[in-house]
Amino acid sequence: MEGMRNKIKQLDANKSLKQNEWNRKRTAIKNWMYNNSRSWAWKALVKYGSKWTALKVIKLQRKKDIQQVLVKAGIQPGMSAMIKHYQPAVQKVVQSLTKAELDQAAHLAKEWNKRKPPPKAQAEATTSKGRKYAKQFAYDMWKQCGMRVVIMSAWKDKDGEVMVGVNDFNDELGDGELYLDWEDLHGKWSAYAKKAFGANGTEDGSGEDEAGQTTVKARKGKKRSQFSLSTNDDGTPILPNLLDLRTPELKDIMRVFVTGHYRLACGKTNASVPWATIADNQASYVSSKYLPPNIPFKEPTRLTRHELIETLEFWKE
Numbered sequence: 001m002e003g004m005r006n007k008i009k010q011l012d013a014n015k016s017l018k019q020n021e022w023n024r025k026r027t028a029i030k031n032w033m034y035n036n037s038r039s040w041a042w043k044a045l046v047k048y049g050s051k052w053t054a055l056k057v058i059k060l061q062r063k064k065d066i067q068q069v070l071v072k073a074g075i076q077p078g079m080s081a082m083i084k085h086y087q088p089a090v091q092k093v094v095q096s097l098t099k100a101e102l103d104q105a106a107h108l109a110k111e112w113n114k115r116k117p118p119p120k121a122q123a124e125a126t127t128s129k130g131r132k133y134a135k136q137f138a139y140d141m142w143k144q145c146g147m148r149v150v151i152m153s154a155w156k157d158k159d160g161e162v163m164v165g166v167n168d169f170n171d172e173l174g175d176g177e178l179y180l181d182w183e184d185l186h187g188k189w190s191a192y193a194k195k196a197f198g199a200n201g202t203e204d205g206s207g208e209d210e211a212g213q214t215t216v217k218a219r220k221g222k223k224r225s226q227f228s229l230s231t232n233d234d235g236t237p238i239l240p241n242l243l244d245l246r247t248p249e250l251k252d253i254m255r256v257f258v259t260g261h262y263r264l265a266c267g268k269t270n271a272s273v274p275w276a277t278i279a280d281n282q283a284s285y286v287s288s289k290y291l292p293p294n295i296p297f298k299e300p301t302r303l304t305r306h307e308l309i310e311t312l313e314f315w316k317e
Helices: 002-009 019-036 054-061 063-072 081-095 099-114 119-145 182-197 247-266 275-280 305-316
Strands: 151-156 162-167 216-220
Touching: 002 019, 054 063, 054 081, 054 099, 054 119, 063 081, 119 151, 119 162, 151 182, 162 182, 247 305
Parallel strands: 162 216
Antiparallel strands: 151 162
């Protein structure tokens, strides 16, 4: 597969791509190959977990020392030179340690492999690998079982705050769509996270901090801007100027606009729009005169930018 990607990279259409553009395209190619491969033994997108070694323990515990070595060498975080100078900086820190400190790192590696790493290491793993693990699981469930999953998660970040989130990759698998009712579950899931981790973040829920409360923050697997539309006197939402808006913003606006009208129509302030049901039985929900010709009613993520603009402009008029 790597050889195929290299051949694709050499195509004329790809030679002018910047590195970050090629990285995105390479990931898309990898995902497509994974989804469309006939082999069940296809190489996993990510390797779950890794064995702790003394060197990995040192990298985690001596992170600040390594950064100081780099800074003294004139290498700032984010610089491309970081790649070249990082390993020499690590070796310099390792060489500065005493035998007792090296033995302690080796001992901790054995302990962490046998049980589990400390919260600090888990928080770093969540930041760097959590979404990759979730994506691999979702892809495996789809490919091996034909199963669609939405992963709700809760964890402690490096500052000890309880975080909650959701990872949804269904729009990348087959003809799937994102699950759109996460907001309806957010409150209940946050309450569960607070109880599960306890006020001081313990898993048995037995501890409390000075305020007796846990901070619960939301982090979504896919970031999306949130629009709040102005309304007329009768409560109907008003569409804004659509000029120069990006496609994700157009999708958000359409979602908020339709949701506002649907809730007014059914008289339920927290109702969720049954996008798929409306699309399959459009006549029962909305008259054709309120829809632009030749553009089907679909959940916003299923529409092209042209279809979004045409639909919103039609409603705006």
